[in-house]
Amino acid sequence: MGKGIKKIETKIKEVKKIKSETFLMSFVSRHIAKTAQPGNFLHLKINSVILRRPFSIHRVAQNKVYILFKVKGRGTNILAKSRKGDVLDIIGPLGEGFQISPQKNETTAKFKPQNPKSVHNILVAGGIGVAPLVYLGEKLKQMQTARTRMENLVLLGAKNKKEILCENDFEKLQFKVKIATDDGSRGLKGSVVTLLEKKLKTYNLQLKANIYACGPKEMFSEISKILKKYPKVNCQVSFEQFMGCGLGICCGCVIKTKKGYKKVCKDGPVFNIKEIW
Ligand SMILES: Cc1cc2nc3c(=O)[nH]c(=O)nc-3n(C[C@H](O)[C@H](O)[C@H](O)COP(=O)(O)OP(=O)(O)OC[C@H]3O[C@@H](n4cnc5c(N)ncnc54)[C@H](O)[C@@H]3O)c2cc1C
Ligand code: FES
Structure with a gap:
């Protein structure tokens, strides 16, 4: 696995229905909270579903990490029925997220965002x-x-x-x-x-x-x-x-x-x- 990416087991803190078919879930992970950048995602193992499912990091508050998900099919249906205390098996944080500051090395930079402080x-x-x-x-x-x-x-x-x-x-x-x-x-x-x-x-x-x-x-x-x-x-x-x-x-x-x-x-x-x- 790449740098900073870990396989983590943690317990669900809360699963809350916030709209029809949309759920907010939180769990504690010091590693993810410390290393995740906006736009990174987490790969979740959901019970017997064979392939992991990707979810974006929705919020981080101290050591608590949130995902926001909409029920689409089998995996998200099972996830919506999970409860506080259930174990989550996560790989992450994964992927290249949003770049929000201009890069020092402009030649290798993937994006050249305008300085976000003045635009x-x-x-x-x-x-x-x-x-x-x-x-x-x-x-x-x-x-x-x-x-x-x-x-x-x-x-x-x-x-x-x-x-x-x-x-x-x-x-x-x-x-x-x-x-x-x-x-x-x-x-x-x-x-x-x-x-x-x-x-x-x-x-x-x-x-x-x-x-x-x-x-x-x-x-x-x-x-x-x-x-x-x-x-x-x-x-x-x-x-x-x-x-x-x-x-x-x-x-x-x-x-x-x-x-x-x-x-x-x-x-x-x-x-x-x-x-x-
Ligand atoms: C990087 C990344 C981040 C994501 N972040 C979030 C998030 O924060 N919240 C969230 O709710 N969803 C997110 N998704 C989408 C989420 O991963 C899928 O909705 C989920 O995998 C569906 O799993 P399922 O088993 O419930 O559905 P499945 O049984 O796999 O599929 C059910 C139906 O949903 C459709 N579907 C499944 N996956 C996708 C997809 N990726 N794109 C379009 N249609 C799809 C299928 O065509 C099928 O009709 C993200 C996807 C990626 C790649
Ligand atoms: S999901 Fe396997 S290479 Fe991207």
């Missing part, structure tokens, strides 16, 4: 894609001082108003929150990408901004089309790809990039959008 940081969440963005929001907030000029904004997309996730978390972090719902029951009627486009139109084309997005792949390809007009906007996207080993061995998670095939579990899950489209 707009726009987080874009499609549904449960919000899961890793709360931890990212916490880190961005920690970088803010009285002298920084950063503006933090989050765009939350959901099917309807009942399925909007983490609005309060971002409000507590003093992010501006904008919402789009498919049925128009809250915020803009339509996609979160339309919301992003509208927002970008209110800025000038030389806007310096960092966009951090997580959601379905189709959402990213729509974002990439809009961004052609905004050369100074950096955009990092986190893929929710099917996975096998999670450790870069099986090639079960590859995606096509401009530089050939890459492994979402090892080279990602976060990629510069310009690497893909």
Whole structure:
């Protein structure tokens, strides 16, 4: 296993249903809490389910680590029925997460984000894609001082108003929150990408901004089309790809990039959008 990656057994502290089919789970792991970066993920063994399932690190509070998950199939169904005290078998933290500071070595840097202290940081969440963005929001907030000029904004997309996730978390972090719902029951009627486009139109084309997005792949390809007009906007996207080993061995998670095939579990899950489209 790679540097910093460990196999950990720990007990569930809490499993809470927060919306229909969406659950918040916490457990204690000093190692994960100390080493995890926003956008890293954990690979969970779920009872008799053969392949581990990947989940983003949603929040870290002291030694407590949170994941936020939506019930999709067999694995997440079992996970939703687990209880306080049940043992969790985890491998992590895994993957390359969001890059939030400019890198010292620009030639080897995977991304060149604008200095997040002096620009707009726009987080874009499609549904449960919000899961890793709360931890990212916490880190961005920690970088803010009285002298920084950063503006933090989050765009939350959901099917309807009942399925909007983490609005309060971002409000507590003093992010501006904008919402789009498919049925128009809250915020803009339509996609979160339309919301992003509208927002970008209110800025000038030389806007310096960092966009951090997580959601379905189709959402990213729509974002990439809009961004052609905004050369100074950096955009990092986190893929929710099917996975096998999670450790870069099986090639079960590859995606096509401009530089050939890459492994979402090892080279990602976060990629510069310009690497893909
Ligand atoms: C890096 C990474 C981080 C993730 N973080 C989170 C998270 O924080 N919270 C969360 O709820 N989910 C997250 N996911 C997705 C999560 O891993 C899947 O929902 C989960 O593995 C489904 O397992 P299951 O056994 O319940 O469903 P399965 O029985 O495996 O599948 C049930 C249905 O869900 C669909 N499905 C399963 N996995 C995916 C997937 N990866 N993408 C799209 N459709 C899928 C299948 O097509 C099928 O129709 C993440 C995925 C990745 C790769
Ligand atoms: S899941 Fe095996 S290489 Fe990525």
